[in-house]
Amino acid sequence: MKHLKIIFLILIMSLLSGLCRCQSMMDKGANIQFCAAGTLLNTKDQIISKLRYKGHAPGISLSIHQNDKNDFYFADLNYEKGFYSSKGYFNSGMKRIDHLGLRAQLAYFRSFRERKRGLQWQFFFGGLLSGLVDRNEVLDFSNSRNLTYVFLDIAPSIAARRPFRLFNRNCQFSGLLSIPIAAYTWTPQYGVPYFNGRYYSRFQSFGHYFRIRTRAALHCELSASAKAFFLSYEWDYRQLSSKNKVQNAAQRFAIGLLIYIL
Amino acid sequence: MKKIGFYTVVGLLLWSCEQTLIKDEGTTNPQAVFDDLWQTMHDKYALFDYKHIDWDSLRGVYRPQMQNAHTEKGEFEILSSLLSELQDGHVNLYSPFATWGWSIPSIENLSFTSINRNYAKRGYQVNGGLIHGWLGDGSGIAYIRIEHFNQPIGGIDEVLKKYAQSKGVILDVRDNGGGLIKNAQKLSDRFADKRRLVLKQFYKKGPGHTDFTKGYEVYTRPWGSFYYDKPIVLLSNRRCYSATSYFCVLMKALPRVTMVGDKTGGGSGIPIDYILVNGWRIRFPASYATDAEGVNFESGVPPDLWIETETDKWQQGADPYMATAKKIILGP
Numbered sequence: 406m407k408h409l410k411i412i413f414l415i416l417i418m419s420l421l422s423g424l425c426r427c428q429s430m431m432d433k434g435a436n437i438q439f440c441a442a443g444t445l446l447n448t449k450d451q452i453i454s455k456l457r458y459k460g461h462a463p464g465i466s467l468s469i470h471q472n473d474k475n476d477f478y479f480a481d482l483n484y485e486k487g488f489y490s491s492k493g494y495f496n497s498g499m500k501r502i503d504h505l506g507l508r509a510q511l512a513y514f515r516s517f518r519e520r521k522r523g524l525q526w527q528f529f530f531g532g533l534l535s536g537l538v539d540r541n542e543v544l545d546f547s548n549s550r551n552l553t554y555v556f557l558d559i560a561p562s563i564a565a566r567r568p569f570r571l572f573n574r575n576c577q578f579s580g581l582l583s584i585p586i587a588a589y590t591w592t593p594q595y596g597v598p599y600f601n602g603r604y605y606s607r608f609q610s611f612g613h614y615f616r617i618r619t620r621a622a623l624h625c626e627l628s629a630s631a632k633a634f635f636l637s638y639e640w641d642y643r644q645l646s647s648k649n650k651v652q653n654a655a656q657r658f659a660i661g662l663l664i665y666i667l
Numbered sequence: 668m669k670k671i672g673f674y675t676v677v678g679l680l681l682w683s684c685e686q687t688l689i690k691d692e693g694t695t696n697p698q699a700v701f702d703d704l705w706q707t708m709h710d711k712y713a714l715f716d717y718k719h720i721d722w723d724s725l726r727g728v729y730r731p732q733m734q735n736a737h738t739e740k741g742e743f744e745i746l747s748s749l750l751s752e753l754q755d756g757h758v759n760l761y762s763p764f765a766t767w768g769w770s771i772p773s774i775e776n777l778s779f780t781s782i783n784r785n786y787a788k789r790g791y792q793v794n795g796g797l798i799h800g801w802l803g804d805g806s807g808i809a810y811i812r813i814e815h816f817n818q819p820i821g822g823i824d825e826v827l828k829k830y831a832q833s834k835g836v837i838l839d840v841r842d843n844g845g846g847l848i849k850n851a852q853k854l855s856d857r858f859a860d861k862r863r864l865v866l867k868q869f870y871k872k873g874p875g876h877t878d879f880t881k882g883y884e885v886y887t888r889p890w891g892s893f894y895y896d897k898p899i900v901l902l903s904n905r906r907c908y909s910a911t912s913y914f915c916v917l918m919k920a921l922p923r924v925t926m927v928g929d930k931t932g933g934g935s936g937i938p939i940d941y942i943l944v945n946g947w948r949i950r951f952p953a954s955y956a957t958d959a960e961g962v963n964f965e966s967g968v969p970p971d972l973w974i975e976t977e978t979d980k981w982q983q984g985a986d987p988y989m990a991t992a993k994k995i996i997l998g999p
Contacts, residue, residue: 449689454942455703457691545940545948594880596711596871596953598937603870603880642688648873654685 438468438635440661444485446504447656451649452552452597453502453543462487462504466659477529478513483657489541506655507538514564529564533583539653548599554592554651556643558585558616576625583618590614595648605648613647624663633663695945697733697742703944704746705730710874711953713936717965718753725752740764743947750949756908757938759950771932773905777841779812781986786810795821799830807834808996813854816846816910820854827857827895835898835996837989838918845909845934852885855917858924859887860894865920866913867961868937870954882957887917900992901926903970909934915968916958925995928974928988930967 446460464485471478489502514531537556542549562583569576591606622637639657644650694700705726715722729749736742743760747767750758760767791800791810797820798812809830813820830836855865867882901918903911903926912931918924936952943949957963972995974987 447685447689449691452941455692455944456942456946457689457693543940548940550939594870595873595878596713596939598870598939598952598954603883640685642685644688652689654689656685 434473434665435469435471436663436665438466438470438481438661438663440466440468440635440637440659442466442483442485442657442659444487444506444658445656446487446489447654448489448541448652450541450552450651452593452651458489458502460487460489460502460504462506464506464657466661475516476514478511478531480511481509483508501544503542503544505538505540505542509536510534512562514562524568524570526565526567529566531562531564533560533562534558535560535583535585550597550599551602552593552597553604554590554645556588556590556614556616558588558614560585560616560618571625574626576623579622579624581618581620585614585616586611588614588616590645590647592645592648592651607647609645609647614645616641616643618642632665634661635663636660692944693946695739697736698730700742700943700945700947701730701733701746704949705749707941707943707949708750708951711871711939711941712753712951713869713871713879713953713955714753714755714965715876717955717963718755720753725749743767753951755936755952756932756934757936757950757952761948761950763946771905771908773932777904777906777986782810782812782839782989786986786989794826795819795823797823797826799826801830801833802837802993806993806997807832808993809833809836810839811836812839813843813914815843816848816850816854816914818846819850823854823857824891827891828893831893831895833897835900836895837900837902837992837996839902840907840911840914841902841904841928841988842906843908843911843914844906845911848910848913848937851910851914852917855914855921856888857891858895858899858918858921859889860896860922861889862886863920864959865917866956866958868954868956879955887920896923898996899924900995902928902988902992903931903968904929904988905932905967907931907968912964912968913956916956916964919968919971920959925972926968926970927972927991927995928970930969930973931964933965933967935963935965 442464444462444464446462447457448460449455449457462485464483466481466483468479468481485506487504489504510533512531512533514529516527517530518528535558538553540551540553542551560583562581564579564581566577566579588609590609591604594603594605618639618641620637620639622635624633624635626633637659641655641657643653709722729745732745733742736745743762743765747760750760750767751769754769756769756771758769786802791798796813796818798814800810802808802810811826863886864884865887866885868885869879869882872878872880901915901924903915907915908931912934915926915931919926935956937954938950939953940948940950955963955965972991974991
C-alpha cells in the first residue's frame, strides 16, 4: 500500500513536471540537437550492497527530430561516463565504481488535442522504444567486477508543448512522460564473480520491472533562420527486482544547440 | 517568477522522492551488520551443503554475542569467528583496521633452496612468470615452476621450444596460492592435445542452498606452434589453492600428465564480494566446480601418485617429489 502511494505520488509529480513543463521540439521541421549533459546518479544494487551510492557522469547527446504541426518523431543517442562514490566503499579496499551509460531512443508522437491557433498547449500521445546499457565496474584493490545491465523497453508516452515569446524571441516549453509496459532485460546473474560471470536475459513483467521517465525542456531561438539553444532536465527512475533488487535514478541536466536542417 | 518557483518546488519534490525510493540502509548497528552478513552468506554462499554446515544454528550462537561486543574490533572478532566456521580460504572479511582470512593447515614440503642446490644445478631462467631450467644431473629433464597465476603466463611457446628435445617436463606448482583462472587455463591449454571436457562450473541462481545453474562446461582449447608430446609430471601440495587447483584439474585430464605429491588445498568456488551496511567488505564463493566426472574439488584435487610427506627428509634437504617425478619420466 505504501508503495502504491509512492507510485501515485510520482505519477502526479511527473505529470506536473512533465506536462506543465517541457520537451524538446520546436514546431519547425527537421533539426539536429547536440548537447552536453551532466547526470546525477543515485543507485542501490544488492549485488554490491544495501548501501545507496551516488555518482556523477558527464556526457554528450545527439538527437534528430522531425516536427510537424500534428506529430513529431525523434531518435537520440546518449553517452555518459563517470563514477560513483560512497564513504562506505573506501573503508574496505574498494577503489571506485566506474560508470558507463549508453542509451538510444526512438519515439513517435501524434497530437490528440490539436492546436487551433497561436500560442496554446498542444498534447501528444505516442510510443517510445528505448535501449539502455548501464555498465558499472567495481574496482577493488586486486580485482574488478563488471555489472552490465541492458534494458530494452517500449513505453506509451504523453508529451506536451507550448510556444511562447520571451525577450522578443520564439521559445517553447515541452514535456514528456513515459512509463514502459514491456521490457526485455539482460542482467548479471545472482552472484557475480570476479570473472566468468554469467548473464540472464528475459522478458520482465510489470511487477519486476518498473521505470518512469520525465523530461522537460526549454528551447529558445537564437536566430530566426538556423539555431536555437535549449536547456533540458530529465528524471529517469528504474527498478528491477527479478533476482537482486536494483534501483537507479538519474537526473540529467543538459544544455545544447539545435540546428534546423530542413 | 511564480513559474520558476513552481518548477523549483516540483524539482525538489522529485529529488526527495528519489531519496525515499532508494533508501540508504547504511548503519553501524551491530545486529544489523550481523544480519546483513549472515543473510548475504545464507543467500549466496555456495558450499553450505557440500560442507554440511548448519548456518541457521550458527546464527543462534553468534548473533547474541554481537550485543556484548561494545567495540568495532569486538564485532570484527565475532564476525570472523562466524566466518571461520566455514573453513574456506576464499572467505575474507575486510575492515579499515584489519583483514581476516582462513588458511588451510599444511606442512612445509617444499624447499626452493633444496631444488636449486640439488636439482637445478645449471641455474634457471625466468620468462613471463615461468621459472625454468634443465635439471643439473644430465637426465635431460626440464623443470618449470609457476609461483602464481596472477599475471598472464608469457613466453610458454618459447620455453617449450627450448625443451622440445627433453625427455619430459616437471611442472612444479607447489605453494602456488592461485590467481586468475583464465591464466591457469591458458597455460594448461598449451599442453592440450585436443578439445575435451575438463570441468563444469555451477553458479548460485537463487537464495536456496541448492539453487544452482546447470553446469557450464569448460573445454580445453589447444594452441601453440607445436604439441609437446613428452611425459609431464605435475607436482602439487596442500598450498596449491584456487586457480592452481583448477590448473591441476585441467592438467590431470590430459594424457601424459601425472600429478604427484599431495592433494591440493581446493578452492573450487569463484569468489564474489559484498559491502556490508557498515562499509566493511566480505568475500566468499558463490559458485563451485567439479571435474569432468562430477567430483567437486572444493576440498582439494587428489594426485595420481600420493607421496607421504616425511618431515625429517625435508629437513635433510631431500625432495621426494622431485625424485619421484624423475623416476616417472625416465621410467624403470
